[in-house]
Amino acid sequence: MENFIAYNPTKLHFGSGVINNLGKAGKEYGERVLLVYGKGSVLRNGSYDQTKGQLEKIHAEIFEFSGIKPNPVIDDVDAAVRFGLSEKIDYIVAVGGGSVIDSAKIISVCIAERCKGWDVMKNKVSIQSSVPMIAVLTLAATGTEMNPVSVLQNNRTREKIGFSHPSMFPRHSFLDPTYTRTVPANYTAYGIVDLIAHALENFFGYGEASLSDRFVEAIIKEAFDCGPQLMKNLSDYDLRARVMWAATNALNGLTGYGRSSGDWGVHAIGHILSFLYDTPHGATLSIAYPAWLKHLKSRIPDRIRKLGEHLLDEPDVEKVIQQVENFFRSLNSPVRLQEIGINADKKMVILELMNTNKVTGQHHRLDDSDRSIILDWMFS
């Protein structure tokens, strides 16, 4: 086991009606609040109205910044920072999924540090503080509600990258599974894929960490169990709750303690697809993970076998990979690029950007040849 620090200061409120504690939490931070969200869905699922109601109850001065995109871009972050600075906001409330909360994390740093978003993402800012940020989650997927990570896209530099800093933990997160009951089937499936992929990225990371492996298995088993049930009954509260809590735990640190790093090679591949084709994050992962496993299987047969034995009662590496792919397929999440309208004639475009960005894992390094073969599997 490697040395590590376990630290997660987010106060996470989980369950039906927990939004009623948001006002009390916000009041601690001041009076002027920047309310950040995307578009449509939060207006329909009740989260926007209920959040605003809470803020009105404490007589907060509310400044709204909306229109964060599903694959969020740095320009929106910078625009929100300018707005937040001009209105001298005291804290941020982010209502939405990963895109909104990831954006709010960088906004919170940039307002405190008076800097540009991309300089934060590229680790050029010595971060001393951040404006308090409260998250109201409306999509179970990325785990951003209880971690210090943000993933954003820069259309000028043609990059989509992640950045993490302890100042970026949400101070409070409100997770009411009710808000996720109206998430459509495809995004529900992408969320399940995403949480499984997060657990796997840690499982395939660097360093032996026995208990963290067991937590990975627990989380994936939970997803294997309740995911398909949820797909058949999208409005079931308890199944929504189980997926939501599993997604949080898949990326709140728990599955990584004792390892030097996760791998994150599959995510790096996925980000290229999202950048080029605006593909939803989870859809990129259900395509990329089976392909990555097929290529890596000769390097890490024991690791894949362990996963198969513990999760699927299946020791055969080929069959394990097939079952993971079949599971993603059973959720109706795509497993080949053609299924999302990307045909093999795009191979060179994708590969070029993968190579320019030096797409790789932290543990399992990928070179130009690896990327080409993995891409072939994604078209296979």
Next chain:
Amino acid sequence: MENFIAYNPTKLHFGSGVINNLGKAGKEYGERVLLVYGKGSVLRNGSYDQTKGQLEKIHAEIFEFSGIKPNPVIDDVDAAVRFGLSEKIDYIVAVGGGSVIDSAKIISVCIAERCKGWDVMKNKVSIQSSVPMIAVLTLAATGTEMNPVSVLQNNRTREKIGFSHPSMFPRHSFLDPTYTRTVPANYTAYGIVDLIAHALENFFGYGEASLSDRFVEAIIKEAFDCGPQLMKNLSDYDLRARVMWAATNALNGLTGYGRSSGDWGVHAIGHILSFLYDTPHGATLSIAYPAWLKHLKSRIPDRIRKLGEHLLDEPDVEKVIQQVENFFRSLNSPVRLQEIGINADKKMVILELMNTNKVTGQHHRLDDSDRSIILDWMFS
């Protein structure tokens, strides 16, 4: 799944040499530090010297309070509070196992609130603040290093009870498995029993929480796997590390989220034995858990069966209970009262105190008759 709040602000530093970060952590809190410890072992395992070295490096003014007992008593807490108040200490560093850290938690509240320890334990104080407390753990067992719980004994009221409050999380905890390499076989075994018992108390608590159940299973599997290996090789760093991290996770909140409560009936029974006979906490649990299961098996056969199927590949309830008992026995932890020199002629003494204290679980309520039968199993 029930509503819950997931919140654990302790910053936990894990691994060999992490004590080197203690000075930096302490410096944040002031200059005058109350150094709390027990006796013997911390002087021998290096933790006391290294902690003191760290505090000297930051030129802290050190005030020492030693002699905390293995089954800690409230009088020592009050004495430490008087000493800490007279020396105007800014923060506390506790070096030791559960007894020392549990004591330090109540000391930290009482110094801030200028109150008596037992009033805190009996929930008679409206706690607004606490003096910062840093823990240096030297025994893998109770999980106190990452939770807000304290268990203390009052010899006047003849009680040994637990109390929990968010202000009682250690601010930092330093877990260097090296310090536990010299823990003798019996206390090593008690620690393994204790961590398993914590996971079980949550598993048998109130409310369905699927992922928390899986985390229980992950932690117990880890203990089943590395515990016996450690007993054969007490100085193995990696096995010490695995047991230590499993013990932390068994009671840092993880296994309880989504339930209304754990059960804690077995702990309540164990505390009676510790009170009467100064029996080490873990030893009381390896005796009481099998007995509790034998009596409760007709009420909760499905729950025991689930545990057996997932942990032991064993669906037969009787056999599951036997295997749990056999596991404790294999560690050389006692499974009957006679093994610790308490014979059946003591039954009425024990039962009387159990009844006076109304020993029960939070979920599975116990009455006088239940207690008598469980006690019979402990002598059987």
